[in-house]
Amino acid sequence: MSPEEREQVLEAFARLGARGDGEALDPLTTFVPLGPHRRALWPENVVILGSRGTGKTALFRLVNEPRTAARLRALFEDERIPEATWIDAFSVAALHPEVGTLEAYAAGASDITLRAFWMTHLLRRLRDEVPEVVEVPEALSSVLAAPVPDLRAWLPAAEANLGVVNAALDAAERALSSADRSVMATYDTLDRIGQFDPGVRRRYLSALLSLWLSLSSRYRRLRGKLFLRDDLLDAGELGFADASKLRARSEALTWDAGALLQVAARHLAEESEPARAWLRDVPGLTLVDRGEFGWMPGEMKSREVQSAFVARFAGKVIGQGVVKASSLDWMMGRLRDAHGGVTPRVLLWFLSFAAESARKGPPRSRGALVTPRDLLASLQRTSRQRVQELVEEYPLVKRMENLRGLTLWLGRGEVEARLAQRRPDEPAGNPARGDLVVSELLRLGVLREVDDGKLDVPDIYRYAFEITPDYSASWHELLVGEKLRAR
Structure with a gap:
């Protein structure tokens, strides 16, 4: 490698820092469709587990951006991933109640009240994102018209009409089935609730998880995806019947050395032809041009290919x-x-x-x-x-x-x-x-x-x-x- 070629490759590596910050990146050409991420999108899986930094939020953003959501099945090359409308059912976005408001309200709320919150907020998000499948009953008109952050203005009435809320969700499921459509309701940053009060966090999570454990058995067109920190899915802590069944409906996002280096190779390949030439010289590493999805490195599961990549960068030992x-x-x-x-x-x-x-x-x-x-x-x-x-x-x-x-x-x-x-x-x-x-x-x-x-x-x-x-x-x-x- 000449000094000029070396400088070009180093320049490509140096730009990986900005890619780590996610600056102006197209997820379709940077996201690595790994096995755990692919399985997490299967409709039968309700909970997506991972510690901080394992890609939960990156996957959440990928599925909630309409342009990228429409290409999920092609990106992952998996027919089991549904063609669906993905909606943000809870996150730190302003369209949801702020976590401090939720924490304050929980002090005087029953578990039924918290379940009413999640059910009604789900109905509200369906009404906002897919209004054609939601008919708002008269009893809920004022509930859904009230400001989202003002829980006291709408949650008591929602709890009093919980049967009506449930019937409206059932009607949405039937409408989706008639239209041959699917909706995936996604939840992120749930660990922000009760950050310093585990009891409050447990109650909100128990209410939400028990709700979706029930709905996932009843519904086929309306599905939930809960992006959750892995230590929060503990049946003993959640404390509701059948909580242990959630493990069978969960997928953990994990990163080993091979997956991490595959991400680096994926980003590096998008930088320049000299960078791609450098990658092609890594023994055992394959690189494929997937058109709209950019350059895709092959799996790097073997220690030999991992060591070869790092050795070219930093030496063998x-x-x-x-x-x-x-x-x-x-x-x-x-x-x-x-x-x-x-x-x-x-x-x-x-x-x-x-x-x-x-x-x-x-x-x-x-x-x-x-x-x-x-x-x-x-x-x-x-x-x-x-x-x-x-x-x-x-x-x-x-x-x-x-x-x-x-x-x-x-x-x-x-x-x-x-x-x-x-x-x-x-x-x-x-x-x-x-x-x-x-x-x-x-x-x-x-x-x-x-x-x-x-x-x-x-x-x-x-x-x-x-x-x-x-x-x-x-x-x-x-x-x-x-x-x-x-x-």
């Missing part, structure tokens, strides 16, 4: 002697959160930032695209970027600033005491109790429990807060052949 590891293992190990997960966006950032660093170095025509120094610079920058992303969605992560510069491991009590202290730039509403903060950060994978109940921080978050030991410094000495000291 990292380290020396007894601490020598494959570059693939080193990279994935540094990017994992406390639950062992790596998100596609994090991987795209890491590859992009390493390429940006390499472009600042001297031109080369031999060897891997990036050097160990580039990898370490990228790791630190990726950590900061990941924390910034997480803070935007979960402001409580700002409390990690209270651990800045400390040496971990630390005892749980000390960490709880430090994280109980509010930050000046922190929004109102976060808990003051350190144990609640620690529990939430453990759930998010920002903290992890280690020996003797002590707490540590994964590498992907460590460097953003300058928490020591600074393993990147140790790795640097290891990588450049100086003192062999590393984790």
